[in-house]
Amino acid sequence: MNTLHxxxxxxxxxxxxxxxxxxxxxxxxxxxGILPKHVPMVTPLxxxxxxxxxxxxxxxxxxxSGGFMEVRPDTVTILAETAELADKIDYDRASAAKxxxxxxxxxxxxxxxxxxxxELALKKAINRLSIRDMND
Amino acid sequence: MASLRExxxxxxxxxxxxxxxxxxxxxxxxxxxRAQGNNxxxxxxxxxxxxxxxxxxxxTSGATHPxxxxxxxxxxxxxxxxxxxxxxxxxxxxxLRDVYRELKDKHTSTDEYRLYVIGKVGVQFFKSRNIPxxxxxxxxxxxxxxxxxxxxxxxxxxxxxxxxxDELKLCYNSFISVISQEVKIQQLLPLGNIEQSASDIxxxxxxxxxxxLAALLPRYAEGLIYGALLDAKVSEHAARMTAMSNATDNxxxxxxxxxxxxxxxxxxxITQEITEIVGGAAALE
Numbered sequence: 001m002n003t004l005h006x007x008x009x010x011x012x013x014x015x016x017x018x019x020x021x022x023x024x025x026x027x028x029x030x031x032x033g034i035l036p037k038h039v040p041m042v043t044p045l046x047x048x049x050x051x052x053x054x055x056x057x058x059x060x061x062x063x064x065s066g067g068f069m070e071v072r073p074d075t076v077t078i079l080a081e082t083a084e085l086a087d088k089i090d091y092d093r094a095s096a097a098k099x100x101x102x103x104x105x106x107x108x109x110x111x112x113x114x115x116x117x118x119e120l121a122l123k124k125a126i127n128r129l130s131i132r133d134m135n136d
Numbered sequence: 137m138a139s140l141r142e143x144x145x146x147x148x149x150x151x152x153x154x155x156x157x158x159x160x161x162x163x164x165x166x167x168x169x170r171a172q173g174n175n176x177x178x179x180x181x182x183x184x185x186x187x188x189x190x191x192x193x194x195x196t197s198g199a200t201h202p203x204x205x206x207x208x209x210x211x212x213x214x215x216x217x218x219x220x221x222x223x224x225x226x227x228x229x230x231x232l233r234d235v236y237r238e239l240k241d242k243h244t245s246t247d248e249y250r251l252y253v254i255g256k257v258g259v260q261f262f263k264s265r266n267i268p269x270x271x272x273x274x275x276x277x278x279x280x281x282x283x284x285x286x287x288x289x290x291x292x293x294x295x296x297x298x299x300x301x302d303e304l305k306l307c308y309n310s311f312i313s314v315i316s317q318e319v320k321i322q323q324l325l326p327l328g329n330i331e332q333s334a335s336d337i338x339x340x341x342x343x344x345x346x347x348x349l350a351a352l353l354p355r356y357a358e359g360l361i362y363g364a365l366l367d368a369k370v371s372e373h374a375a376r377m378t379a380m381s382n383a384t385d386n387x388x389x390x391x392x393x394x395x396x397x398x399x400x401x402x403x404x405x406i407t408q409e410i411t412e413i414v415g416g417a418a419a420l421e
Contacts, residue, residue, distance in 0.1 A: 070339075
């Protein structure tokens with residue numbers, strides 16, 4: 001058994017299900033590469049791009065916003081608030097969101113909460129856009 | 137007796153009303169279907185979350201988190217889920233009646249509670265009774281996504297973490313079947329006893345358990361609220377479907393009665409005419 005079964009689940013349904021040889025995720029403490037037979041583990045994830053390497057050499061990129069990952073020896077489950085496969089991302093919308101968030105951050109009168117929200121929005125937009133560069 | 141023409145007009149108008157209610161019934165039926173699909177999609181997420189949380193709770197003795205602790209209640213938060221539109225039978229009325237009673241029974245002043253209302257009908261209800269609505273959300277999609285409701289969900293969970301409210305209750309219609317929905321007033325926070333499962337897997341935690349629990353519990357509470365919202369949506373569509381199918385049946389009945397009346401009136405008119413002719417002929421002889 002040389003592969004991991006990967007499930008990406010969001011509140012709006014399953015975003016991805018398939019097998020991978022390696023899962024690369026950015027946890028809150030740093031980047032992690034998970035191979036089959038990993039020790040069971042639970043860790044929160046950052047707003048980041050999840051990378052799956054497949055047996056045939058291909059790879060899948062998934063933009064996730066936060067959430068966490070549960071690792072078992074033969075399965076990896078990722079629970080995220082949103083998760084989008086590279087080809088399902090609306091880049092125009094992400095660009096617009098980025099511009100909007102940037103403009104918002106220019107505002108010096110923001111409360112701390114509003115600031116954090118805008119910052120998070122910017123982070124998500126940049127994260128989605130970053131997938132396009134990886135694909136090129 | 138009403139004139140023939142009057143009856144005819146009523147029949148026509150009832151018929152067009154019936155067409156509308158019938159169409160609304162079918163629209164609700166398809167929405168109900170999709171809402172149930174959403175609910176089914178959401179379940180795996182929640183199940184998984186629950187599984188991980190209970191295994192953390194089971195693995196660590198004395199895991200503590202503010203969300204698990206009961207504290208003296210100074211202020212209660214209520215999330216009231218209603219619909220934006222009416223024509224859904226008793227859907228809104230029943231949940232609002234129960235919430236209203238709960239507010240009157242348990243609280244003496246408006247400082248003791250905070251209302252988070254979803255749906256126009258609820259907002260108007262409280263406004264007309266001079267009950268302050270702390271936060272309102274209207275214009276929610278028929279098939280809400282998690283991102284759309286994240287705002288109100290995070291707001292309520294945040295208010296609890298920051299001790300602005302000391303308990304949080306969810307009030308909504310829970311779906312039982314297409315013809316019956318039940319009003320639920322359910323305590324959400326503090327989470328109380330999370331079922332502990334002595335899972336056979338020992339997880340490693342990265343970083344430590346407390347931090348993970350702190351990250352997961354708000355997610356879990358948010359998930360519960362979102363779940364309730366989906367449930368309420370399913371109920372709403374079911375209630376509307378039933379209401380509209382009843383309305384269609386009523387229209388049928390009305391039309392039948394009117395047709396009978398129409399035929400009687402027509403027959404009476406004919407009889408009268410014949411009598412008049414016969415009477416006229418008899419007078420000539």
